[in-house]
Amino acid sequence: MSKRAFFFGLLVAALLVFSLYRAKYGAKDTAAELMAVQAQIEAAEKEKALLETELAHMSRRDYIEEIARNDLGMSPPKPDQMASEEDLDQVVGPPVDDRARRTAPSADGTSRPPEATP
Amino acid sequence: MSEASRDRTRLAGLVLCGIFVVMAGRGGYLALSHGPEAKAVQAARMPETVRAEIHDRDGELLVASVRLSSLWVNPSAVWNPDEVYDGLVGLFPDLERTNLRARLGDQKRQFVWVKRQLTPRQKESVMALGLEGLGFREEWGRAYPMGALAGHVLGQTDVDGNGIAGVERTLNASLAAGKAPVRLTIDVETQTALELELETAAEAFSMEGAAAILMDTRTGEIRGMASWPAFDPNRASDFPSKHPARLNRAIGAVYELGSVFKPLTVAAALDAGAVTRTQMFDVSQPVLAGRFSISDTHRFAKSANVTEIIVESSNIGTVHVVRALGVKRQSAFLDLAGLTRRAKIELPGSEAPIMPARLDDLHSATVSYGHGMSVTPLAFLTAFAALGNDGEMVQPTLIYDPKRKVETERLVSPETAAQVTAMMRESVKRGAGRPADIAGYRVAGKTGTGEKAIAGGYDKNANVSSFAAVFPADSPQFALIVTLDNPQARPGRGATASVSAAPVAGRIVERVAPILGVAPRFEDIRTARTEPESRSPERSSP
Numbered sequence: 001m002s003k004r005a006f007f008f009g010l011l012v013a014a015l016l017v018f019s020l021y022r023a024k025y026g027a028k029d030t031a032a033e034l035m036a037v038q039a040q041i042e043a044a045e046k047e048k049a050l051l052e053t054e055l056a057h058m059s060r061r062d063y064i065e066e067i068a069r070n071d072l073g074m075s076p077p078k079p080d081q082m083a084s085e086e087d088l089d090q091v092v093g094p095p096v097d098d099r100a101r102r103t104a105p106s107a108d109g110t111s112r113p114p115e116a117t118p
Numbered sequence: 119m120s121e122a123s124r125d126r127t128r129l130a131g132l133v134l135c136g137i138f139v140v141m142a143g144r145g146g147y148l149a150l151s152h153g154p155e156a157k158a159v160q161a162a163r164m165p166e167t168v169r170a171e172i173h174d175r176d177g178e179l180l181v182a183s184v185r186l187s188s189l190w191v192n193p194s195a196v197w198n199p200d201e202v203y204d205g206l207v208g209l210f211p212d213l214e215r216t217n218l219r220a221r222l223g224d225q226k227r228q229f230v231w232v233k234r235q236l237t238p239r240q241k242e243s244v245m246a247l248g249l250e251g252l253g254f255r256e257e258w259g260r261a262y263p264m265g266a267l268a269g270h271v272l273g274q275t276d277v278d279g280n281g282i283a284g285v286e287r288t289l290n291a292s293l294a295a296g297k298a299p300v301r302l303t304i305d306v307e308t309q310t311a312l313e314l315e316l317e318t319a320a321e322a323f324s325m326e327g328a329a330a331i332l333m334d335t336r337t338g339e340i341r342g343m344a345s346w347p348a349f350d351p352n353r354a355s356d357f358p359s360k361h362p363a364r365l366n367r368a369i370g371a372v373y374e375l376g377s378v379f380k381p382l383t384v385a386a387a388l389d390a391g392a393v394t395r396t397q398m399f400d401v402s403q404p405v406l407a408g409r410f411s412i413s414d415t416h417r418f419a420k421s422a423n424v425t426e427i428i429v430e431s432s433n434i435g436t437v438h439v440v441r442a443l444g445v446k447r448q449s450a451f452l453d454l455a456g457l458t459r460r461a462k463i464e465l466p467g468s469e470a471p472i473m474p475a476r477l478d479d480l481h482s483a484t485v486s487y488g489h490g491m492s493v494t495p496l497a498f499l500t501a502f503a504a505l506g507n508d509g510e511m512v513q514p515t516l517i518y519d520p521k522r523k524v525e526t527e528r529l530v531s532p533e534t535a536a537q538v539t540a541m542m543r544e545s546v547k548r549g550a551g552r553p554a555d556i557a558g559y560r561v562a563g564k565t566g567t568g569e570k571a572i573a574g575g576y577d578k579n580a581n582v583s584s585f586a587a588v589f590p591a592d593s594p595q596f597a598l599i600v601t602l603d604n605p606q607a608r609p610g611r612g613a614t615a616s617v618s619a620a621p622v623a624g625r626i627v628e629r630v631a632p633i634l635g636v637a638p639r640f641e642d643i644r645t646a647r648t649e650p651e652s653r654s655p656e657r658s659s660p
Contacts (some may be wrong), residue, residue, distance in 0.1 A: 006130045013137045020141060056179035056263035061310035078627050079558035079638035083259055087640035 171299040186259035187233040194501035196251035237257040269349035269612040270366035301518040303339035312344035329367035338512035374491035376566030379488030386451040387443040389530040399438040408480035429549040440486035455501035506594030509535035550616040554624035558638025563587025565615035583615035585623040
């Protein structure tokens with residue numbers, strides 16, 4: 001074997017050693033980075049849980065109702081404030097034919113044709 | 119190649135082989151072994167088991183796990199134990215003082231818990247003291263963000279995170295496993311309405327306690343379960359073990375519920391064919407049972423059918439009905455209705471009923487109208503709700519599971535259930551239940567007022583007032599019971615269920631019906647709006 005081959009082998013070995021240690025420290029750096037990200041995720045999750053808990057606390061219905069009653073004068077709806085679709089006629093009267101209303105003569109005696117619909 | 123060159127080549131080959139062997143060995147070691155950093159990564163990736171949250175049926179947060187700080191002290195690092203002791207006791211007056219003082223003075227100790235699970239504000243106060251030797255350790259704790267809402271249902275955990283009451287206890291294993299949030303059948307809106315109305319009633323009637331349960335008659339899902347006085351698990355340490363607020367009266371207290379039992383008695387007799395709907399009973403004279411005479415609070419007719427017996431809440435009529443039924447069939451009915459056993463529910467502390475030792479003629483008569491037998495509001499409602507579910511009973515539940523197969527047990531026929539519901543609707547339209555007649559929502563219910571049972575007899579000055587109902591009467595979906603323990607009479611009015619429990623139930627229905635998707639019927643509202651004077655004045659009858 002020539003000297004050249006010998007040194008080439010040594011160079012390859014040295015490169016391999018270097019690569020191995022580089023990979024090792026790279027893995028270490030990645031692990032540290034991973035841990036930092038993991039810690040950030042955990043902190044964010046804790047903060048999210050805390051915020052959700054605070055949100056639930058602020059959403060207490062008795063608390064909201066107190067504000068609605070005292071500050072806004074609101075109260076739970078009474079049955080006579082609700083109506084189903086079929087009851088609407090009795091609540092607000094029969095529907096008005098809008099088309100007929102628009103073609104009906106106005107106060108000045110003129111009439112306006114219905115607008116074209118697409 | 120000379121011999122020397124060959125030796126050099128062999129040597130170089132050996133060196134290279136050695137290097138490769140070392141490199142391979144080291145590489146293999148690194149690949150297979152877990153260095154400290156690898157372990158740290160593994161630990162970081164390993165999620166901590168956090169006790170699962172509890173939500174309501176719509177996903178609203180009821181119980182959360184939060185990081186809390188616990189305070190400890192290192193006595194060996196404390197120079198002036200008295201100063202530390204005074205500071206801590208000043209901040210936390212509830213600390214166990216004798217032990218703390220002794221431990222603080224023990225210089226050999228290096229760790230003593232002072233107080234677990236501090237709030238952020240308490241932690242700030244401790245830090246502001248600037249005392250030596252103190253430290254904080256972060257722990258998971260439970261927070262109940264809705265405060266006292268559903269406190270009795272949710273229960274609580276101890277400082278080590280073990281469930282010791284409510285669903286926290288019943289579902290401890292699955293909650294501790296940290297799986298997906300547990301969803302309950304209650305909804306925040308309905309639960310709030312029940313609790314606010316009980317709170318209002320408590321102010322109006324200065325009562326000892328109260329309970330209200332609203333249940334889906336078809337699935338058995340409990341949409342709300344309230345007990346007054348309220349219990350806030352966040353402040354559990356404020357309530358000693360015997361404090362009245364710790365008792366969940368919906369499942370943990372038994373009451374003689376009075377006339378709310380009458381519809382069940384009539385249903386049993388109708389279903390057995392012992393009586394008919396049109397059959398007339400003499401209600402003009404008191405009836406004798408054993409050595410006691412049973413009478414009505416008011417005379418209303420000489421004879422009455424079962425509808426009038428329910429509407430007028432006639433004890434005499436109900437005794438006639440139960441005598442036609444017979445003790446044996448009555449006993450079998452009570453057993454089938456589950457009233458002779460503890461009600462099953464996913465909560466600890468369901469109380470057993472108190473039954474007469476023997477169902478003789480006297481006890482058969484009194485039980486028929488709800489006296490001489492004590493049951494929990496939940497046990498009663500489970501049986502009563504069958505009238506709103508075509509006569510079939512369903513097991514009540516607090517755990518929301520859309521895939522749950524609803525198991526039913528027939529109590530009475532659909533025809534009987536419909537007939538008795540119609541009778542109860544009449545009771546609300548023109549009987550003692552009128553204050554619960556909320557226009558549009560077709561409430562069918564029955565009032566019940568019973569003298570309060572005490573050791574050795576009854577307290578004539580204390581009663582238990584109840585109102586049980588199903589709604590809407592034409593197609594019942596929900597069953598409700600309101601029980602008030604010893605409401606005090608208000609000036610000019612009594613404290614019977616007609617003026618106490620029934621109005622509370624009416625207000626609850628008015629609030630929760632829209633939330634539950636029960637649409638008001640407009641014809642009823644119009645009638646109520648145009649004919650208010652057609653209603654007769656309220657009466658104080660049971």
